[in-house]
Amino acid sequence: MAPNSNDDAEVRKALAEDSGSSNPLPPILCYCAASIGMTLINKFVVSGANFSMNFLLLCIQSTVCICCVLILKNARIISFRDFDVQDAKAWFPISFMLVAVIYTGSKSLQYLSIPVYTIFKNLTIILIAYGEVLWFGGRITRLTFVSFIFMVISSVIAAWADVNDAMPTSSVQGVMDSLNIGYFWMLVNCLTSAGYVLSMRKRIKSTGFSDWDSMFYNNMLSIPVLAVFSIVVEDWGSENLARNFPPETRHILLSAIVFSGAAAIGISFTTAWCVRTTSSTTYSMVGALNKLPVAASGMIFFGDVVTFGSVSAIAVGFFAGVLYAIAKNNQKKAETRETIIPLANRN
Template sequence: MANRPIDEAEMRKAVATGAVREAPTSAVPPIVCYCLASILMTLINKFVVSGAHFSMNFLLLCIQSIVCIACVSLVKSAGVISFRAFNMQDAKAWFPISFMLVTVIYTASKSLMYLDINIFALFKNLTIILIAYGEVIWFGGRVTGLTFISFIFMVVSSVIAAWADVTGALGDAMPTDGTTSLQAMKGVVYNLNIGYFWMMLNCLTSAAYVLSMRKRIKTTGFSDWDSMFYNNLLSIPVLAVFSIVVEDWGSENLARNFPPETRHLLLSAIAFSGAAAVGISYTTAWCIRTTSSTTYSMVGALNKLPVAASGMVFFGDPVSFGSVSSIGVGFFAGLVYAVAKNNQKKAESRAQGETIIPLVNRN
């Protein structure tokens, strides 16, 4: 009897759930692409939200999602890529993931308004610790001793970065005549508290998003383009509603957010960031699928050095002993973690090899 052709969607689901094994693929291309996309996206978002009076983050994210969907739909119509058509059942299953992505991007944009890029990049390392122990609970992962040591260095790098940031901000608030302005000090402390509050929320929501996305991909069988399409499409109505309800759409506030002298540049940057969101959405799903959610986050930790350097080059982030030391410690933590994961993988491979019964010994 002739074999019946296997539906492509069913095959993708079988691969995602482990019923069918994919051919081994190199992890280098998705890792490199993710690093480049994340650096580009961070720089663009920092440029857009760094305006003195910018407050329409939901509108920014909504425009980015609309441009993203327009781009992938255009590429799909040209036959370059392919992803499943919109389905209400899939939309209901994926909506919680899309909503979590909205919270991740929004909290990131808010924290970038108050923190330098190098501070933001280093504190994102704390997300790795949350994801690692989440994998222990959800996916049977394991944290070795060397991995735990790398986590300690991540915490140390974040503490050094925070110390350098706080002391630098307080030093800048000191008048040159030696007297202290209480109002200036209060303003600095307030901005720091707000910035680190949004940073904490971003770490928590990022960990929840990555872990939940990996689990949902296994159950839905979504491909990388499917994940990207549903993430951005389902986020549009959520962002639009929040923008209309929460943000001020008055003419004065719009003029403050988009000044006439820089309006075209800002709108062009937002549109470009929407196109760049295609890359970050796709490479995130690609990297998680081909490696693991912890490895994906660790890759993000290793690219903190170029991200932080770009902030110093393009946005004038302060270059001090504390900031440079924190970046160095954070990068070293990434290297320690990479060694730990490599050793763990070799040990697991040896353990699996020892459990295989040779054919001559089988009954």
Template sequence: MFNGSVTGLTLCSFALMVGSSVIAAWSDITSVWNKEPELDPTTGVEIAAGPVSTIGGLNAGYVWMAFNCIVSAAYVLFMRKRIKITGFKDWDSMYYNNLLSIPILVVFSLVIEDWGSESLALNFPASNRVLLLSAMAFSGAAAVFISYSTAWCVRITGSTTYSMVGALNKLPVAASGILFFGDPANFGNVSAIAVGGVAGVVYAVAKTNQARMEKARQARAAGGRP
């Protein structure tokens, strides 16, 4: 789409990142394959269950995660293409990005949400209404600057680097869950974090080598050599 090139190390880092996700989800996958029989609490007899396919037994959240990955990748790619075609500045990209989302949010809010007085009193109680509204205002302001930084990162570095950074920033979150919030530190979780870290290092080396080769190519072109 952008006439770019992908090196072998870049593909290797991508494979490692995908492998990290598979390792992290492997416990859920194996739990479906090795599902324990459900027993009747009174008699202890196994309860007969209907046939369930392997895909049907998986958590539906993985389907939504896969759909989210596809949509997010398409969003980043087409946003970069649109920035290049129209010559948008970062503030322009941020402005239109947020402006286009307002009609969708307003329509679905009016159609789905309950705007009655009872619902408002329940969701925004008078005791902490100011705190909730202040938190929502802060969240909205933070979203504006996140949108700006997203447009800047995609324009300066590229969609591949932006996506890789977005994947790598999940590793500290996963590690903090083990260190501070009591998540189990089993072989699968630790291995997934380690493989993800290796993927980041491999990608950094790949981009460094690619930049060095590009500089050498430009130097040869400037000197009149092929």
């Protein structure tokens, strides 16, 4: 008898869902470490005053990442499915959205400090939570809603502190122009991040992709998209290349880009691992709670200003994250109790 495609899809879906019952702590910790590392590396690369070739940067990172995983596969250290046209067609929208997420994130880091960037990522949690209500039948409790209010408050405090800190050193018009650009890219990044995480969770369940499968297809399909955008949009003239990669720091920048491509293996893998093992909202929440070490690293390595406003915004954002975690834990316990059938109601 010929195999039924619907049955095959159900089996792969069940395998993907069953794998989510494992211990969530390892993927969460690994994702935190990878997230901090990638944020610092990307901030270093794009922090140059004249850097404008973000698509080229991302294309190099994806290419290095693919080369690394293929080497690991040939060495039989890891295993993932071979490239398949049908799988590529099914996964291409997810990969395209990942390009948008990474690009808008790198543009945000060009104009915003690391603490402000990480705080505003909280808004993605709200978008994902309401997306899960629409797509996966999720529910938002009162305590969850209160945590969302504190997340918004922390973002407002961060923006207010950001403007006040920049005013004494620059013209008002120059500061506002720079911040407006940064916040615009941050808004787009929040929207695309929510769409990417929700879509990936849904597609993983339907395709039965493993974590390495997701990582491989994400980066492989990103390369042609990034290359085309780089050639069409970015200036490849010798003068612009010299501005983006000054001779005195060229080797350091290129080394950092190559290293970030290798490190991208970690962030791609741990993202898929964390989303599959927990949930898309929990994954985003982990990123929010991760803001303290990320913000601290920005202050230590990049000289981001430490003020009462910036510290207050981080503290409020962290409190919102803890409150949200408590709300989700209480909600999970309540749902577990509801599934238990009382003895008096059993037949």
